[in-house]
Amino acid sequence: MTAPLIKLNHIERSYPLGKQQFTYVLRDINLEIEEGDFVSVMGPSGAGKSTLLHLLGMHDFGWTGEFFLDETPVHRLKPKERTTLRNEQVGFVFQNYNLLDDLTVYENLDIPLSYRRYSKSERTALVADTLDRFSIVGKKDLYPRQLSGGQQQLVSIARAVIAKPKLILADEPTGNLHSGQAEEIMQLFKKLNTEGTTIIQVTHSETNAAHGNRVIQLRDGWIIK
């Protein structure tokens, strides 16, 4: 039996709330996620879903506990090593797409590559491939504001997978989209998942969650299911 892709032991995250006072956002999180899972994290607003995602995405280091990613003990890594690990393993999708306004679609796709070790020609080839795979070749020279919300999220997902991460973290990826567009995005995730990418998404929608194979319920920082 292979080890899980993600293993969290007794993870806690708190924010200072004044002198000597803390508010706990994540409490005693114990969780294993297998490679190839399609997980939906659900729960009311303020439950700690985004916090959990940022933790998994190694944007946030203010937690305690143990976090293994692909058997690497993240809790023992130096910041620099964590970023390197993140760059190898993780792609991010945001609710509000977070495309860079002043860059074209093509340039937005190129950003993750520019921060990894790719040669110029590899980058060109990868961007061309990705444009093709997501059928957005015709939009490569457009700016984000010239695209619809669904198209922007499509580009944002393309950008998340372009560096071939094992794991995609998506924080309410369809939160700003109407149901038709949302369905397309879910189909896309499904396809990526069947191709082998592990996906963890935050969603409020049962329909979206139905595309995955597992649901985690968060309440006030506790996993309740």
Add this chain to the structure above:
Amino acid sequence: METLLQDIRFGGRMLLKNKGFTLVAIATLALGIGASTAIFSVVDAVLLRPLPYANPERIVSFDAINPSAGITDGNLSAPDFFDWQKRCDALEHSALFVSGGAILAPEKSEPVRVPRAVVTSDFFPALGVQPVLGRTFRAEEAKAGAEPVALLGNNLWRRFFNSDPSVIGQRTSVSGRMVTVLGVMPAGFAYPNGDTEVWTSLQVNPAKEARDNRSFEAIGRLKPGASLTQAQTQLSAINAQLAQQFHETNKGWDVHLYRLQDRLVREVRPSLLALLGAVFFLLLIACANVANLLLARAAARRREIALRAALGASRARVWRQLLTESLLLALVGGGLGLLLSIWLADLLAGLGLTDLPQLASGLDQRAVLISLALSLFTGLLFGAAPAWQASRLDLNKTLNEGGRSGGDGVSSRRSRDLLLVAEVALSLVLLLGAALLIKSFQHLRDVRPGFNSAGVLTMSVSLPYAKYPEDAQRTQFFSQLVDRVRTVPGVQAAAAVLSLPLNGSNYSVGRAFVPEGRPQTAEAEGNANYFVATPGYFQTVQIPLLAGRDISPNDNAKSPMVIVINQTMAKRYFGSPAQSLGKHLTVWRDEKFAREIVGVVGDTKDTTLDAPIEPQMFVPYAQNATWGAMSLAVRAAIEPTALTAAVREQVLALDKGEPVYRVQTMEEVLHKSTATRRAAMLLLSAFAGAALLLAGVGIYGVMAYSVSQRTREIGIRMALGAQTGDVLRLIVRQGMLVAGAGAAVGLLASLFLSRAIGTLLYDVRAGDPATYAEILFLLIAVAFTACYWPARRAAKLNPVVALSEQ
């Protein structure tokens, strides 16, 4: 009016609200306006304000020139002058004068030496100055043998005559002669020396004066309607005739006519103009900085402005609101700048940029007007860019953007970048100018003056001819004086000399000479600086003896006539120092006999450190004692100024009516000879330093603002894999691109502008590549530091926080 008050009140409130912004902006403006006001008021006083005489634009000054002998500002001969006066009808008044000193011995006080001018009667009409009491000279008082008369300076009259009007007609002792006081001049009048206090009548007989005795100065007044060129043309024509008629004495000689004001400021003008340019650049940089601050703030205020427009404010109203704010800012900055300039003006006066008396006046109402004008000018200048941008806002878009702060327009970003480019370019030009001046000054300081100034005290003594009519008397006086001074404890050596190196005696004498074997004609003559000295002079100031012997006590009026020359003269006319010994030369026209060269000494800088070495010849004082005014040089074993009183006592012990004057150490002489350069260098360096600081602050401000605007973008990039180094590079590259563009523009501009300070440079080329490289490096280093801090802040952003920001 109502709305204007409203604008002002609102503007004031906005400024108070952003205290940090307001403080930085006001400090920047105060620096720019303060420095500009101080320098501009100097320029105004020295270059722009007309001389305080009637129709000053018609007053002219004469310089003798002899291009083939390299003489550009020589003195004039009396017969030539009287020929010009007679034959040039473009001049209505012209006067000959000599400046020097006079010993006054008023009753009940010690004799004092005051600066004096000896002038012909047209001197005062030429300047257009009237006495406050009595009258000026009449033509017959200039005739040889006329009753001696004098005019008193206002200050002198107050000091020594208690402002007593009955002084008119009284007789008083001036340099040993009793003269009748004819009048008192108005306060502030001190031409020609800036501190002249007594004017006596010059009595010359043109028929008896030699044409080659060029020892006079002259001024004139153009006739109404006559131009300077007209007068110049006429004079040159007369000179051409004189050169034919008096071939021996006048060949090659002409006269250069200047407006008096131009002539007075000739030396300081290049420095002043360079400083004016520098300070203007500094002001522009300050404006660019404040404009950048305002642009950033205007971006943050887009919603407020859009709201105003939506509520019905016209473009003109928006303009006015924003300009009111920037003018308010400028006026407060200008007010502080004015205070700063008062302090700076004091500093300037003490720096010795120029010893022209105009400077002493300090700041006046004109300076207040200047700083007010500068404030308004800058307020409009830096207020215009943000106002222009705000008035072009797209209302709909701005209001619909909601609270988003990321929407900083491309055009306002471009304006900020352009302003930065300009700022960096201007700083580079200033820095280069300063660096070139600093290098020049360093090179100048390394110039060997040819003597050892350390430990030498100097002072002057002037024996009046009335009291010491015979050469033998003067010879004896100085010989005894030197002997007495040598006995003073602490004195190692002492001697007297006609004029000290580096203009330490305030004048120098040039003489023509003919080496042996050449015909005594104008073609064969050479020119050399001429000195008479007592034995021991070379030892005292430590000018090395290269060949032969020093002037000795045995060289006297009855012994063979001898002369000592410097190395340059030996090489130029006799081959080498050794070859010169035993050769003869005639100090032509002044002496009818030849002198044997008995010694050769090292070269010394005679006028300034940057002037080339000229031939020099030294004659024993005992063999030419016609000179009454001599300088004493005393080498001290102790601190030289400690000897002042003891040396002065020795002079008074010989003749208690002889005041000593121009008491200074040789170090002071050396220092004074570079004072203008030093002052210009220090000021330009200070301005360049301020410019560098402002440019650094400007880059920092723009980059910090840019980072705050790009927070979300940086967060995204981090989420997508950007590491600390990537973010650092992103921000630093953005800043350095702008700085690099600025540096490129600055370099180009410098290639042209550095020529403007060409005359201020010494031993360094205006395009010196090493200097360019150093300054470029300095500027890039500062720009990098200014970019680095905001970049580090960006790199330390927490992506979680950055992403949630919007």
